[in-house]
Amino acid sequence: MKTNLLDRRTLLKMAGLTALTAALGQGCMARPTATPGPARHRPMPVLVAEDRIIRTDVALRPFRPSGFVVRSVRYDAKTVIHNYGHGGAGISLSWGTAALAVAEAQQTGAQTCAVLGCGAVGLAAARLLQRHGWQVTIYARDLPPATFSNVPGGQWAPVAVCDFSKMTPEFDQQLRLASRFGLRALQDMVGSQYGVRWLDHYILKNEPIQLPWYHENVRDLLPGHVDLQPSEHPFASPYVRRTASLLVDPSIYLNAVMRDFLLAGGRIVVREFNELAEILSLAEPVIVNCTGIGAGSLFADEEIFPVKGQLVVLLPQPEIDYILGAEGMLSMMPRQDAILLGSTREPGVWDLTPNPDEIERVAAGHAKIFNAMRGT
Numbered sequence: 496m497k498t499n500l501l502d503r504r505t506l507l508k509m510a511g512l513t514a515l516t517a518a519l520g521q522g523c524m525a526r527p528t529a530t531p532g533p534a535r536h537r538p539m540p541v542l543v544a545e546d547r548i549i550r551t552d553v554a555l556r557p558f559r560p561s562g563f564v565v566r567s568v569r570y571d572a573k574t575v576i577h578n579y580g581h582g583g584a585g586i587s588l589s590w591g592t593a594a595l596a597v598a599e600a601q602q603t604g605a606q607t608c609a610v611l612g613c614g615a616v617g618l619a620a621a622r623l624l625q626r627h628g629w630q631v632t633i634y635a636r637d638l639p640p641a642t643f644s645n646v647p648g649g650q651w652a653p654v655a656v657c658d659f660s661k662m663t664p665e666f667d668q669q670l671r672l673a674s675r676f677g678l679r680a681l682q683d684m685v686g687s688q689y690g691v692r693w694l695d696h697y698i699l700k701n702e703p704i705q706l707p708w709y710h711e712n713v714r715d716l717l718p719g720h721v722d723l724q725p726s727e728h729p730f731a732s733p734y735v736r737r738t739a740s741l742l743v744d745p746s747i748y749l750n751a752v753m754r755d756f757l758l759a760g761g762r763i764v765v766r767e768f769n770e771l772a773e774i775l776s777l778a779e780p781v782i783v784n785c786t787g788i789g790a791g792s793l794f795a796d797e798e799i800f801p802v803k804g805q806l807v808v809l810l811p812q813p814e815i816d817y818i819l820g821a822e823g824m825l826s827m828m829p830r831q832d833a834i835l836l837g838s839t840r841e842p843g844v845w846d847l848t849p850n851p852d853e854i855e856r857v858a859a860g861h862a863k864i865f866n867a868m869r870g871t
C-alpha cells in the first residue's frame with residue numbers, strides 16, 4: 496500500500512533539519528554584505544567565431560512549477576525517497592537536497608539503500624548517505640560523462656527552480672535550506688581536484704540591477720555585489736555589477752565525486768528501469784530516486800516537464816577566468832575543456848537536436864558583447 500509519510504514525520508524532520516542547519520553554518524552570525532575587492536585583473540574577451548565552435552550541447556532541465564520533490568513514499572516494505580525535479584539548478588542544490596533526503600532516510604532505521612541516477616543529484620545523495628554510514632548501490636542508465644549534469648557550466652545559482660507563484664511555504668523552506676547546504680558543501684570542494692572555483696561574475700544590464708532572491712538567504716556565505724563605474728570595467732553596458740560566484744566544472748567534478756563514491760565502497764550498476772515494479776523488486780529496503788527528468792514516467796508525476804537548453808561550445812581559452820551574464824538570456828562560463836555560451840529555454844521540448852536559430856542568436860549576441868569590449 497502506498498502511504499505518504501511526509502505529514503507524520505514533519506516534526507521529526509524539522510528537528511533533524513535544525514541540526515543540519517546549525518552544522519552547515521545557518522547558525523553563524525550574519526555578516527553585512529562585504530564589498531569585494533578589485534577584480535584580480537581586467538577581463539579578457541572571448542573569441543567568438545565560427546571556426547572556434549567545437550560542438551553544440553543539448554540537455555533537459557527537469558522542471559516542476561511547484562519545485563523539486565524531496566519526500567518519502569512507503570510501498571509495503573520499501574521506502575522510496577524522492578529527490579528529483581531540480582530545474583535549472585540541480586548542481587547548485589544537489590548537496591542541499593541530498594541533506595534533506597538523508598534526513599528522511601535516517602528515519603527508516605535502515606543502513607542499506609539504492610540510489611537511482613548518477614547525475615549531480617544522485618552522486619551527492621549517494622556520497623552523503625555514505626558519510627552517514629550507509630551501504631549504497633547506484634543504479635543508473637547513464638553514467639558521467641553521459642548524464643545531462645555533464646552539459647552545463649555549473650554556476651552556483653538557485654534559479655529557474657520553480658514558478659514562484661506556485662511556491663508553498665513548505666517548499667520555500669526546503670529551497671532556502673537546500674540552497675544554503677548546497678553552497679556551503681561546494682565551498683568545501685573548491686580546488687582543482689573537484690573542478691570547483693571562485694570566479695568573478697559580471698552582470699551586464701540596460702537597467703539598474705536587482706539583487707537575486709537568494710542573496711538575503713546566503714549573504715553570509717557569498718561576498719557582496721558591487722556596481723561598477725565605466726572606468727572600472729571594459730564592457731559597453733550602461734549597468735555592470737561584479738559579484739563572486741562558485742563555478743563547478745562538471746567534466747572534472749562528476750568524475751571526482753564518482754571516484755570518491757567507489758573508493759568509499761560504493762557499487763555502481765548500469766541498469767535502465769522501465770516501470771515502478773522493477774524498482775520495487777530491488778533488494779535494498781530504501782530507494783532514493785534521483786532520476787531527474789526520468790522520474791516523470793517512472794513515478795507517474797504529471798507535473799514535471801523538460802526545459803530544453805543548449806550551449807554553443809567553443810575552444811577553451813585559459814585566460815578567461817570570469818563568468819558573464821547579459822540581457823537577452825546570454826551567459827558565458829569558462830570550463831577547463833571549453834567556453835560555454837548560452838543560454839536557451841524551450842519548455843516542453845524533448846528533442847535533443849540542436850536548434851540552429853538559437854545557435855545563431857547566442858553566438859551573435861556574445862560576439863557583439865566581446866567585440867565591443869574597451870581596451871582590448
Ligand SMILES: Cc1cc2nc3c(=O)[nH]c(=O)nc-3n(C[C@H](O)[C@H](O)[C@H](O)COP(=O)(O)OP(=O)(O)OC[C@H]3O[C@@H](n4cnc5c(N)ncnc54)[C@H](O)[C@@H]3O)c2cc1C
Pocket residue numbers: 553554555556557579580581582583584585586587588611612613614615616617634635636637638642643644645646647648649650651652766767768769785786787788789790793803804805806837838839
Ligand atoms: C543549458 C543548461 C544549463 C544549466 N546550467 C546550470 C547551472 O549553471 N547551475 C546549475 O546548478 N544547474 C544548471 N543546469 C541544470 C542542471 O544541469 C540540472 O538541474 C541537473 O543536471 C539535474 O541533475 P540530475 O542528477 O537530477 O539529472 P541527470 O543529470 O539527468 O541525471 C539523471 C540520472 O538518472 C538516470 N535515469 C533517468 N531515468 C532512468 C531510468 N528510467 N532508468 C535508469 N536510470 C535512469 C540517468 O541515466 C542519470 O544517471 C543547467 C541545465 C541546462 C540544460
